[in-house]
Structures are given as C-alpha cells and as structure tokens.
Amino acid sequence: MTSQMVTLRTPDLQxxxxxxxxxxxxxxxxDLLIGVLKxxxxxxxxxxxVATAQLFLRxxxxxxFSSIGDLVEHISSIGTSxxxxxxxxxxxxxxxxxxxxxIREEAENNGMGDLFQAALETGIFIPxxxxxxxxxxxxxxxxxxxxxxxxxxxxxxxxxxxxxxxQLPGHSSFASPSSSVTGVFEILSAASSxxxxxxxxxPPSTGIGKASQAQAVQYDIRPAxxxxxxxxxxxxxxxxxxISELATQVIYKNxxxxxxxxxxxxxxxxxxxxxxxxxxxxxxxxxxxDINKQAxxxxxxxxxxxxxxxxxxxxAARKSLQDxxxxxxxxxxxxxxxxxxxxxxxxxxxxxxxxxxxxxxxxGTAGVLMAAKEYRKLVYTVAxxxxxxxxxxFGPYGLLERGPPDTTLPYNPERCRPAxxxxxxxxxxxxxxxxxxxxxxxxxxxNRTIIEMYHTTQCDLF
Amino acid sequence: MSRQTIPNPSDKHSGSKPGIVYSEMGExxxxxxxxxxxxxDPSKSMPIAAIESLCALCxxxxxxxxxxLLSTIQIGSDTLKEAVPNAISLTAGCDLFTKFITRHSHxxxxxxxxxxxxxxxxxHLFAQRxxxxxxxxxxxxxxxxMNNPVIFVHGYSRCVMAVLLNAREEGRQxxxxxxxxxxxxxxxxxxxxxxxxxxxxAVIDDNAVxxxxxxxxxxxxxxxxxxxxxxxxxxxxxxxxxxxARNIDRPFYVATETHKFVDMFPxxxxxxxxxxxxxVFDPEGVEGAMSQEGLAFVDYVDPxxxxxxxxxxxxxxxxxxxxxxxxxxxxx
Numbered sequence: 139m140t141s142q143m144v145t146l147r148t149p150d151l152q153x154x155x156x157x158x159x160x161x162x163x164x165x166x167x168x169d170l171l172i173g174v175l176k177x178x179x180x181x182x183x184x185x186x187x188v189a190t191a192q193l194f195l196r197x198x199x200x201x202x203f204s205s206i207g208d209l210v211e212h213i214s215s216i217g218t219s220x221x222x223x224x225x226x227x228x229x230x231x232x233x234x235x236x237x238x239x240x241i242r243e244e245a246e247n248n249g250m251g252d253l254f255q256a257a258l259e260t261g262i263f264i265p266x267x268x269x270x271x272x273x274x275x276x277x278x279x280x281x282x283x284x285x286x287x288x289x290x291x292x293x294x295x296x297x298x299x300x301x302x303x304x305q306l307p308g309h310s311s312f313a314s315p316s317s318s319v320t321g322v323f324e325i326l327s328a329a330s331s332x333x334x335x336x337x338x339x340x341p342p343s344t345g346i347g348k349a350s351q352a353q354a355v356q357y358d359i360r361p362a363x364x365x366x367x368x369x370x371x372x373x374x375x376x377x378x379x380x381i382s383e384l385a386t387q388v389i390y391k392n393x394x395x396x397x398x399x400x401x402x403x404x405x406x407x408x409x410x411x412x413x414x415x416x417x418x419x420x421x422x423x424x425x426x427x428d429i430n431k432q433a434x435x436x437x438x439x440x441x442x443x444x445x446x447x448x449x450x451x452x453x454a455a456r457k458s459l460q461d462x463x464x465x466x467x468x469x470x471x472x473x474x475x476x477x478x479x480x481x482x483x484x485x486x487x488x489x490x491x492x493x494x495x496x497x498x499x500x501x502g503t504a505g506v507l508m509a510a511k512e513y514r515k516l517v518y519t520v521a522x523x524x525x526x527x528x529x530x531x532f533g534p535y536g537l538l539e540r541g542p543p544d545t546t547l548p549y550n551p552e553r554c555r556p557a558x559x560x561x562x563x564x565x566x567x568x569x570x571x572x573x574x575x576x577x578x579x580x581x582x583x584x585n586r587t588i589i590e591m592y593h594t595t596q597c598d599l600f
Numbered sequence: 601m602s603r604q605t606i607p608n609p610s611d612k613h614s615g616s617k618p619g620i621v622y623s624e625m626g627e628x629x630x631x632x633x634x635x636x637x638x639x640x641d642p643s644k645s646m647p648i649a650a651i652e653s654l655c656a657l658c659x660x661x662x663x664x665x666x667x668x669l670l671s672t673i674q675i676g677s678d679t680l681k682e683a684v685p686n687a688i689s690l691t692a693g694c695d696l697f698t699k700f701i702t703r704h705s706h707x708x709x710x711x712x713x714x715x716x717x718x719x720x721x722x723x724h725l726f727a728q729r730x731x732x733x734x735x736x737x738x739x740x741x742x743x744x745x746m747n748n749p750v751i752f753v754h755g756y757s758r759c760v761m762a763v764l765l766n767a768r769e770e771g772r773q774x775x776x777x778x779x780x781x782x783x784x785x786x787x788x789x790x791x792x793x794x795x796x797x798x799x800x801x802a803v804i805d806d807n808a809v810x811x812x813x814x815x816x817x818x819x820x821x822x823x824x825x826x827x828x829x830x831x832x833x834x835x836x837x838x839x840x841x842x843x844x845a846r847n848i849d850r851p852f853y854v855a856t857e858t859h860k861f862v863d864m865f866p867x868x869x870x871x872x873x874x875x876x877x878x879x880v881f882d883p884e885g886v887e888g889a890m891s892q893e894g895l896a897f898v899d900y901v902d903p904x905x906x907x908x909x910x911x912x913x914x915x916x917x918x919x920x921x922x923x924x925x926x927x928x929x930x931x932x
Contacts, residue, residue, distance in 0.1 A: 494908070494917035530908070530915040532743050566917060585920045599740050599914040 151185040175223040183229040187524040190233035207257035239593035240366040244359040377522040380575035385411035393482040396420040399429035400436035401487040412462035424471045484510040488521040493597040495566040495581035507568040531600040534563035628660045631683040647693030655723030688825035692862040733857040736912035738766035745772045749817035755835035756786035757822020759855040813844040818851040830918035836897035842905035851907040869900035
C-alpha cells in the first residue's frame with residue numbers, strides 16, 4: 139500500500155521502524171524521535187512504547203560500554219530529553235524507566251548492584267524524572283532519589299549520595315559490608331572520566347588492584363540487557379494477544395457487556411471471547427471523532443485508517459463479531475442511563491494507569507464509569523503493561539491532551555473555538571479489575587506490580 | 601547527660617523511677633534526654649528525638665558485646681515507650697533504629713569499638729536524613745497547591761507548616777482555614793505562624809468544621825503516626841475533618857514523613873495504644889469534658905477517608921502506604 143510509495147509520508151511508527159533499520163545513527167535518531175513525538179505522528183501508548191524501546195535497543199547496542207554508571211547516565215539523559223518532548227505521552231518515560239530497571243536487574247544479577255546504586259545516587263539519574271507539563275512551568279520541580287526511599291534500607295546502602303560520603307568519610311566500611319566499596323567508587327569515577335578516550339572495554343588504568351569487584355566493573359552487561367529489551371519488545375508485540383487470552387476469564391455466557399467505543403484491545407478481547415461464548419455487546423459511542431471512527435470500524439469489521447499493513451490483512455481475514463454470533467448494539471452516550479441497569483460488565487480501555495490505580499483514558503470514559511458505579515456494575519479496564527506508570531499524581535494537571543476543535547460542530551472559529559479535550563483523568567476507585575497482558579490485576583495490587591515491573595522502590599510524583 | 605558509672609545490678613522493674621534504663625552496664629536517664637531534646641529544638645519531631653536518645657544511650661552505656669548493645673537498645677526503647685504517655689510516633693523511631701542496628705550487627709562484628717563508634721555517627725546521619733525528609737515533603741506538597749486553593753488545616757503539624765510555608769516562598773497564592781483545635785490551641789499556633797509568613801488565615805471554631813468545609817478546596821493534616829492499614833493517628837478532631845471532607849468530596853491529604861510509619865494494627869479508635877479517658881461516665885467533680893492536661897487526646901482516621909499521603913517518597917495512596925509498611929516489616 140502507501141508504505142511502498144516514495145511519496146510524502148507522515149512519519150508514523152512504520153516509518154520510524156524503517157528508519158531505525160536503514161539509517162540509524164545514535165544522535166540523529168534521538169533528535170528524529172523527539173521531532174516525531176513532538177509532531178504527534180507517533181502517538182498513543184502502544185506506538186510510543188514500541189518506538190522508544192526500539193530506539194533504546196539500538197542505542198545500547200551502539201553504546202561503547204565502559205561502566206554501568208556511564209550506561210545509566212547515557213540512557214537516562216536520552217530518556218529525559220525524549221520524555222520532555224511530549225511529557226504526557228508517558229509510555230516514553232515508562233520505556234526509559236523499564237530499560238533502566240532492566241539494567242538494574244542485570245547489574246544485580248552480576249553482583250554489581252552497588253555500582254548501579256552508586257550510579258543512581260551520584261545524581262545522574264535524577265534528570266530522567268524531571269517532568270513535565272507546560273502547565274506546571276512555573277514550578278521548580280526536583281526529585282530526590284538521592285534521599286533514601288526508606289530508612290531500613292539505609293542499611294543496604296546507607297552511603298547514598300556523594301556528599302554524605304564526603305561528610306562522613308569514616309563510615310563507608312560500616313555502611314556496606316564489602317570493604318572495597320570506597321575503592322569501587324574511585325574506579326567508577328575513574329571509568330567515567332576516561333570514557334571519552336577509552337574504547338569499549340579498555341580497563342581504566344587507575345584504582346583496580348585487589349578489589350574483586352574491580353573486574354566486575356568491566357563486565358559488559360549489555361548483551362544481557364539487549365536480550366531483556368528484546369523480550370520487552372516481544373512483550374509489547376504480543377500484548378494485545380495476551381490480553382485477549384484472558385477473554386474467557388472475564389466474559390461469561392449470556393452476559394451483557396458494555397464498552398465505550400471499541401478500541402482495538404477491547405475489540406480483540408471480545409473477538410476472542412466470541413469464539414467460545416455467546417454474549418450481547420453494547421457499544422457506547424459519542425460525538426468524539428476517535429470513538430466514532432473506532433467503533434464503526436470495529437463493528438463493521440473494517441480496518442482502521444492508520445493501521446499498518448499486516449494488521450489490515452489480519453482484520454480482513456477475521457470474522458466479525460456479528461458473524462461469530464454476538465448481538466451487537468450501538469447506542470449513543472445519552473442512552474447510557476437507560477441501558478446500564480441491564481448490563482453485567484463494563485469493559486473500557488485505559489491509556490495510562492498510575493501506581494495508585496488512577497488512570498488516564500479517552501474522554502467520556504469517566505462518565506461511563508460513573509454510570510457503572512451508580513448501578514454497581516463490575517468495571518474491567520484493559521491496559522497493557524507498558525501503560526502502567528511508576529508515578530502518582532495530584533490531579534489531571536498536565537496530563538490531559540487537547541485536540542483541534544471539532545469540525546463537525548457549526549461554530550464560527552473566529553467567534554468561538556470549542557476546546558476538545560481528548561483524554562481525561564479518572565481517580566482511583568472506579569475500576570474493579572485491570573485486564574493486562576500479565577493477567578488480571580486488582581487495583582490494590584497495581585502498586586506492587588509496578589514496583590516489581592520497574593525494579594524500583596518508589597514511584598515519582600508527576 | 602546524667603549517666604552514672606556505678607553499676608546497678610537491679611533489673612529495670614525493680615527500679616524506682618520511670619524513664620531510666622537500668623542495666624548491668626550502668627544506668628541512663630533516657631526519658632530525660634528525650635524530653636530535653638524536644639525542648640531544645642521545637643522543630644524536632646518525636647521519632648527523631650527517640651532515635652537520638654537511643655544513640656545517646658548507646659554512647660552512654662558501656663556495652664562490650666553486640667548482644668549487650670542490642671539488649672540495651674531494646675530495654676531503652678521499651679523504657680521510653682512505657683514512660684511516655686503517647687508513644688506512637690516514638691515507637692516508629694525506636695523500631696526503625698532497632699531494625700537498623702539489628703541489621704548492621706551482622707555486618708562487622710570483629711572490631712566492636714569501631715562498630716559502636718560508627719553506629720553512633722550513623723545514628724546522627726539517620727536523624728539528619730529524617731530532618732531532610734520534611735523539606736522534601738514540602739517540595740512534593742507544592743504540587744498540591746495549584747489554582748489558588750483554600751486549604752483546610754487542623755491542629756499543628758510541622759510537616760503541614762513546611763508544605764504551606766514552602767508554597768508561600770515559591771509564590772503560590774492560597775488561603776488557609778484553620779480550626780482552633782481546643783483545648784490544646786494547636787490551631788492558634790498554626791494560624792499565628794502562617795500569618796507571620798503573610799498567609800491569610802481564617803481561624804474557625806472546632807464546631808464549625810462542617811460549616812466551613814464547603815469553602816475549602818482540600819483538607820491537609822499532619823500525622824503523629826501512620827499505621828499499617830494506612831490509618832493515621834493525629835490530634836483529636838481529625839476524624840471530624842476527614843468525615844466533613846468526605847461528605848462533600850473534598851480531597852483529604854496527609855503530609856507526613858515515612859519515618860512516622862509504624863507497624864501497628866489497631867482496628868478502631870479504641871484499640872490504639874494510648875490510654876486516654878475521653879468518655880467517662882459521671883466522673884467525680886468534673887462538670888465538662890475530661891481534662892486534657894498532660895496528654896492531648898489523639899484521634900484515629902480510617903484509611904477510607906484519606907485521599908493520599910504526601911511523603912518524601914512521593915504521593916502515596918493508602919494502599920501504597922500499607923504496602924510499604926508491610927514490605928519494610930518483611931525486609932527487616
């Protein structure tokens with residue numbers, strides 16, 4: 139289709155992946171992705187996550203490894219600049235955090251956990267967490283990873299920041315059971331200072347010697363990291379499929395299911411359920427262009443405009459919901475209250491989920507959830523693991539996306555420009571269960587899941 | 601430091617005065633030290649004072665083995681808990697310190713003197729970090745003060761003060777509604793200090809909480825202690841504020857440092873380990889409410905009324921707080 143033609147083309151995800159395959163160059167590609175993200179031609183959590191993870195995979199591959207601190211610095215500075223491009227596209231940030239989590243895991247697997255910790259504590263990591271939000275421009279935001287997450291963990295690595303170490307030089311051996319820590323710190327700084335000159339694995343000439351960890355510093359963890367990132371990419375790729383595998387656990391026979399629009403992830407889940415069960419589906423649509431388009435495409439079993447070629451073929455081949463014996467009703471938003479009492483379950487899609495189980499979803503979802511709450515209906519939310527963000531927020535500030543004014547409405551743009559807000563923030567407490575590619579997750583467990591997934595101990599404040 | 605070098609063989613139960621650690625290594629007036637610390641620095645919170653007192657105890661007692669040291673710390677924290685009428689936030693400090701020492705006791709048992717010295721300076725580092733925590737809470741809380749809010753405050757909390765004063769310094773516009781918090785009049789103290797910083801404050805009667813809540817954007821209180829189920833212990837009347845806020849869907853935020861998290865699990869307000877005679881039928885010679893002299897009554901706030909905790913490790917929902925405390929317990 140159009141992808142084969144050499145005409146003017148929006149730099150979408152496919153374009154970006156082609157670019158990575160053919161013309162990848164570390165600095166250029168980072169800037170390109172920033173541009174692509176800024177003009178929103180790669181948008182949505184799925185596309186942004188894949189684009190970012192693919193970039194990181196290649197960046198790590200191309201990075202001349204000298205020390206873990208160096209690697210972490212490299213990744214986090216790029217992560218910062220990427221997530222600054224479109225702060226509310228949290229998937230970019232999430233992927234950077236995932237990659238750093240992977241590095242941490244691999245560092246710990248190779249007995250270099252302290253080194254990673256040291257890299258974090260020297261303040262390199264802090265910029266990554268720097269938000270966000272034009273809305274909050276006036277605020278001076280600073281994050282404090284250098285401060286202990288928790289006191290009992292003091293013991294594991296009490297010498298967190300470089301300045302405390304300087305103040306209390308005598309404690310380092312107490313602080314950490316291995317007496318070589320001070321040495322390792324020196325090695326680390328030596329390694330990062332000699333980074334420019336030394337190639338891939340040239341050992342820094344100073345500070346090696348007796349400490350057994352000195353060799354460990356040189357150990358290149360990149361192969362393991364790359365493998366993990368590839369696993370992450372596979373996970374992203376099979377995300378919707380894995381979600382749809384849970385269909386039979388969620389949807390039972392003869393139930394009435396209500397969804398808002400028919401986003402692809404929910405659609406696939408329902409298609410899968412339709413193979414096994416009979417049920418009735420109510421699709422709520424609204425004047426919002428996205429929702430309308432999505433719903434009609436899904437109900438009529440037509441491919442969505444922006445999908446890639448492979449997806450189209452798959453869509454064309456599959457049987458529609460109706461063909462699978464599902465009774466589908468499309469209703470308008472204002473009929474919600476009439477039909478809600480007859481519904482058994484409500485399934486919506488989230489765009490992002492936070493550590494406190496609050497979420498961002500497409501505009502109109504909150505209304506559906508409120509109606510569901512009113513009638514005490516079960517609410518399931520579909521979210522891929524890349525949509526789980528290791529952060530919490532006070533409110534919707536800076537998270538909402540505004541779109542162009544709706545063209546269907548006959549307003550004179552000179553007199554009145556109706557604002558369109560494309561996404562909305564939903565407080566925790568309205569969802570009963572999250573359907574993710576890692577299984578069903580109760581809202582109370584979201585925090586734990588996120589902490590484990592990102593190999594972190596605390597969540598940021600957006 | 602009223603340390604006595606004469607060994608006292610009597611065990612602590614036969615000792616006459618409360619708040620003094622008697623052991624084979626000597627005796628130490630831990631309560632005295634603790635109260636003096638609190639008096640000297642009014643901005644010091646109880647867990648920190650407890651930690652510092654335990655540090656001083658380690659210093660004052662001549663322990664020769666790790667076992668002796670650990671048991672001294674244990675006795676010290678027990679003594680302190682018994683001697684202070686409301687020991688919840690103090691318990692948090694003692695438990696953290698004990699956990700910290702216990703874990704380190706496995707680290708370097710060869711040279712006991714060095715170990716002890718390092719332990720002591722680490723205790724100070726610990727206290728230093730804990731103090732720093734409050735300023736981080738203040739910075740995290742800044743994001744709460746958006747769009748010229750009216751903040752409802754109850755009692756006097758150093759954390760809340762830090763958040764509000766920091767927001768003021770950063771140029772945020774906001775107003776504060778503050779209860780008097782009788783009989784301790786902690787609210788008046790809050791109002792006075794906020795007004796001194798140029799923040800406009802409305803002081804209301806304690807009975808006017810529900811009346812005034814409609815005009816507030818959100819409620820912000822501190823906590824003496826945060827318990828395992830993410831309920832909080834705070835000055836009497838906090839539950840009123842929480843209920844009033846919930847009634848009209850105002851967010852109820854708690855500003856607290858994580859060193860006030862206590863692994864304790866009361867199921868309601870009568871199960872908290874503070875003896876307070878709030879409800880007494882027909883007391884002799886008392887006409888009004890029971891007197892709160894010597895012990896300010898505390899209140900228990902159910903986690904279901906709490907929107908979020910503003911801590912130095914970010915904004916935490918009650919679930920996350922519970923999770924954090926349990927994780928800490930399992931780690932220790």
